[in-house]
Amino acid sequence: MPPSLPGLATSGGRHRKPKEMSPSVRRAIVVAATAPVAATMLSAPSAFATDAVSQDRAHRNVSLPSEDAGERGDKPAFVKSVRPGAHTTGPGSVNRGIADALDARIDDPRLGTDLSGVVIDAASDEVIWDHDAATALMPASNTKLATATAALTVLGPGHRLTTEVVYADGTLTLVGGGDRTLTTEDLGVLADAAAAGLENAGLTTVEVRVDDSLFPEPALATGWNAGYYPNEIAPVRSLVVDGRAVQDTALDAGEVFAGLLADRGVTVGGDVTRGAAGEGAVLVAEHRSEALSTIVKHMLKVSDNNIAESLLRTTALGAGRTATFEDGTAVVRDVLSGTYGVSLENFEMYDGSGLSRATRIPARTLADILDLTTDPRHRGVLRHVSDGLPVAGEAGGTLGPEWGRFDTPDSQCAVGEVRGKTGTLTGAIALSGITQGKDGRWKVFSFVENGSTASNDDIKDALDGLAASVNGCNT
Template sequence: MKRTTIAAGTGKVPGPLRGIIPMLLLTLLVLALAVPAVVAITPAFTGGNGQGGTAAATPPWQQLPTTLAAGNGSGAGVEQLSGAAPIPDPGTLAAQLNATLKTDGAGSFTGVVQDAATGELLFDRSGDEARVPASNMKLLTAGAALRTLGPDRRFSTRVLAGAAPGTVVLAGGGDVLLAEGESAPDAVLGRAGLATLAQQTVRALQQDGAAGPLTILLDDSLFTGPALNPAWSLEDVAAGEMAPLFPLALNSARFNPAKTTGPRPQDAAMSAAEAFAAQLSAAGAPAGLTVAPGVARVPGGADATAQDARVLAEVQSATVGQQVDLLLRTSDNYLTEVMGRMTALAVDKPASNDGAVAAVLQKLDELDVDTATLRAADVSGLALANEVSARQLSEVVRAITSGPDTRLRAALAGFPVAGLTGTLGDRYTDESTARGAGLVRAKTGTLNTVIALSGYVVDADGRLLVFSFIGNGLTPGAANKTALDRTASVLAGCGCR
């Protein structure tokens, strides 16, 4: 999403400590993430130390480690907290949150805090009021994709034998994280590479005794409807917040994987097809295979990509779980919209914007999230016409952390970590937010007059809390992100009894 530069909060961490604290927090993060499966972490979210009286100033699970823990081979990875951890007192909690959840200038904040285990509402400031959620909309799409596709699903990009001799068809299957070079099995962006696809294609053609020149066709017909949502601002598209959607692309429709801002290719599928043609030409040259210049799309009604077409080569994407992690951590609009369309296909809806919206809403209903007041114009949050309440977002986070569908647990690691990763990596750096650094995990959302923060945190008593805070009508450039970060930090440090 678009970000606005805001004034930093007061009380900066002293210079000598600014280098030390991030390293210590990174050690804490490594410790916390050194778990073979996120599901193994989840039982620890529902408890605490179970002791009455005043909580210790810094409970053991929030202390910075001095050494890395060695694995015990059990697969547990994290010591479970007691299920007797006290739930914060709503009145005490509200007093603290109301002191920090204040706008800088115009607009207002709504917010909800719930106990993850029981769903008890601990804080409610107009929590059912529908508001523009910005990129917090991605939480809804992430949950729907994991519930529908499953975290282990992969998308295939294939090369098929065309109907005419010497013709090959590059068929997009939903992977927009393709790399131009060789496949990188351990990567998410670039797990499937066009150079590897080209090499496989050459081997298959050699076995067939094929000779050049080869003609390359592109089949990007998997998606339907307009490639650009009319609810998106053309200024945002021009700035690179979004691009026309296709079922295959390089680098999530970026010219350079290392540059995630600025204009995007306007025909990402053709750009990928032209890159494949270049790789096929290079791979085929030693075998005497040449490639005719130019790439054309498969003509409408052609049988080149019929279901019985022979597959010459295939590369597969990173898993849906890994892609959800990426889209949450980096707030990738393009990848999120593609994930919505792939979710729509899986529930027999058109792979269009309308189909994606309908599929996400259907899955929210299945999760018992009340969608009566929810309005969705897209599934990434770029559209200002979206309307979602803090309560609805909090319930989605609760479904991810504690709900009965354990497939949603795959999203947990994708939430940015305060002061360390993703869109929260450069926040929580001053005294007013420091107690949330390394502890708050939340999805950010930013438009010109909108900010939002929804996520989860284990408080000082060891209780897992889920929350959502949304600001609308805000003064652009004001210090409202800091207000949200201070508020989430209150939850991290809360022994609110």
């Protein structure tokens, strides 16, 4: 069974004392209902003149809780017992063994010369091992750890993203709410409600428009290579269906919706257009996503770039700022430093996914972010970060056998024993995670490598071996 994190006692340390939340984040954190809302149908012509959708739709969508109501203090989903005989040696000797093993392995030529690494004892905050841990390197998708932490803190684990259909002046407008998990099936339910409402209103023809104004331009981040989109990352818009890799996901979703309306006997006139829903528009139907906690765990497990960028924008809105890369990353910094006291020395962040080649984050900062998830005071909210980390050797995540991870003689012993966030860019490989040492104590680690001339597969194998050494099975 993969390792789980029980509530860990603390004894002070680098960042354990929470700092005062910044005013902008505090103002944005309000209690909101989190139960799913079924698609709503307007059943009479007169209904189209009621329940007007206001211009404040975007802010209504992000009125979010800061706490995971009903989950705070819950027992973690799984608890791994201390290994038999784990306390036959003290933590000091175990930690020295980890440090000695890592010292012997960092000269591996596969790792090149630019490696930032650190290992922390989670309960005591003791730094077990440090190798240029303050050096800022490209972290690749390890950036998603910062994005997820800020999203859960500002929005709350129970937040749901809302996609709406509104009507005005012969036009149905599909309004994006930043839900990157929206499916054709979801749009079909919205189309059912819209078609029924039109029929009851005596209308047979309608135009279709999309409103993706929730996320303003630019749609591409600093540091993204042109070859990244649309396959690695689509230009960031607040409306997409089935995660489709196209240049204009909003118009694409609108065309799918128009086709679904036509399948239901509605005549759609003209091409799908883009435009903001007006003040007089009335709500016809809405779809609410799964809880943010579920979305975050999926995003981390498969390292979904597009979800990460949507969450960055939505987090900015939740903090009362505009949904841009600049404001989203500013809120992340505010949360990490102002709320949790994580040092941002040498920290530079330009997107939510880690695709930006301009981003620089030290291994020490990445480990500090993960270390927050082991603190009982933060587990109610941040356990969804650690719970979402891929498990070594488990299929379906980025540490699974389909990715060739933890399948070498020096790392196979750690299958099922390590949870970690992967990161891969040309010239940058990272692995940050959590594992339980031979002393039964949780160890937080981060390794970030840049510039090695070895193949990516070889570099990943070397990092997996380092993680196995932290676990204590590869000494």
